[in-house]
Amino acid sequence: MSKGFTTCLWFDGEVEAAAAYYVSVFKDGRIGRTAHYTDAVPDRAGEVLTVEFEVNGQKFVGLNGGPEFRFSEAISFQIHCDDQAEADRYYDTLVGDGGEESACGWVKDRFGVSWQVIPPGVIDLVTDADPGRAARATAAMLTMKRLDAAELRRAADAA
Template sequence: MSKISPCLWFGGEAEEAANFYVSLLPDSRIEKVQRNPVDSRSGKAGTVLVVEFTLAGQRFMALNGGMRFEYTHAVSFKIDCADQAEVDRLWDALTANGGQAEGCGWLRDRFGVYWQIVPTALPKYLGGADGAGAQRAMQALLGMVKIDIEGLRRAYEGA
């Protein structure tokens, strides 16, 4: 078990968010739900205080802090995707119900958490041996919202 795990702060939707996130990726599960023992700023006695969960093998904690703080781009979670189908599935799920698409594979989910949905092929095109192709792929990427692997390939190859 890792000694470090991210803690996500929520105003009151920690359990909903954790359940949503674990539904998206293999090797994910809710580990423990801890409830408030007494009334406090984080909620009434018996309401969810902390959810410990594993997301794609990484431990996380979701905390209902009682008030909502906004997340920023300064911290985001990158998901490596094997193919376009996985990019599309995760993109659609995370932008649904109030999530917001950004650019270059970034999005903000309905809970305000930032994600990068990145195909594993991206470094092949941005760091390939063909310098001009890599420049074309980077220019293509900069014009994308959700990353399109085929579009990157075409740009890299000059097609």
């Protein structure tokens, strides 16, 4: 019996491109099995049905399900980064080539999947045991699109 979860992402004909994209964005990515529609679905027979892939130790299966469902911000993936440079790289990569910025470190990639790009220390700042520090950091965060950990620390420390 396998442990853990596999996240299934529903695409409309873009599953191969999406899997290749995510494997290129994240370290240690790999593409696994690809399955095709069979004659059981005659109008789609031979088309790619699913692509298994793994990035950052997280297992995914991409499904070419069709146009019925779209991604929304109700589900997002958090990327906890080792430093600001890594956060900036992920942010720029995910926004680039058709993605879009949102607020507070959230971005949507070109496939419509939402991500939260989190530099180190940000969560600690906005949940600081000192309510004043947490409030100042949170107020600063709410003005940002791309999170800047150094700026959030300065805001938290301002009295």
